[in-house]
Amino acid sequence: MSVALKIRESVQRNYEQAMVFLNSRSTAYKLVFGTGSGNKEVPISAKQFVLDDLKKFCRANRTTFDQDQRMSDILIGRREVFLRIVQHLKMEPEALYAIANALPIQTTVGDDNVNT
Numbered sequence: 416m417s418v419a420l421k422i423r424e425s426v427q428r429n430y431e432q433a434m435v436f437l438n439s440r441s442t443a444y445k446l447v448f449g450t451g452s453g454n455k456e457v458p459i460s461a462k463q464f465v466l467d468d469l470k471k472f473c474r475a476n477r478t479t480f481d482q483d484q485r486m487s488d489i490l491i492g493r494r495e496v497f498l499r500i501v502q503h504l505k506m507e508p509e510a511l512y513a514i515a516n517a518l519p520i521q522t523t524v525g526d527d528n529v530n531t
Contacts, residue, residue: 440468466500473497 443464446457470476475497479490502511513520 440464443468469497469500475501 443461446461447465473493473496474490475494479487479494481487481490502514506514510520512518
């Protein structure tokens with residue numbers, strides 16, 4: 416088998432693997448954010464797939480620093496959107512209201528109330 420044929424086959428395999436991944440990702444996003452799905456329950460696996468993908472894309476656990484200030488600003492914006500999604504998934508409406516109005520957040524630790 417020639418080197419060129421091996422390279423061509425490798426490129427084709429990579430393309431096919433990428434297409435499987437992109438189709439899976441597209442399906443998950445459509446399940447989570449798509450319209451017209453009625454009241455169908457979205458599988459947890461699709462929700463988690465989308466959150467994991469957004470976590471990577473938005474640099475949830477990585478620095479947003481870039482030597483190019485404009486790129487750094489873009490990355491900060493991405494991260495801010497991800498953090499907003501996570502806040503709404505994990506926080507009670509009262510805590511979200513407190514954040515929106517710059518109020519102290521009341522949380523309960525054991526039997527004590529704690530301001531954060």
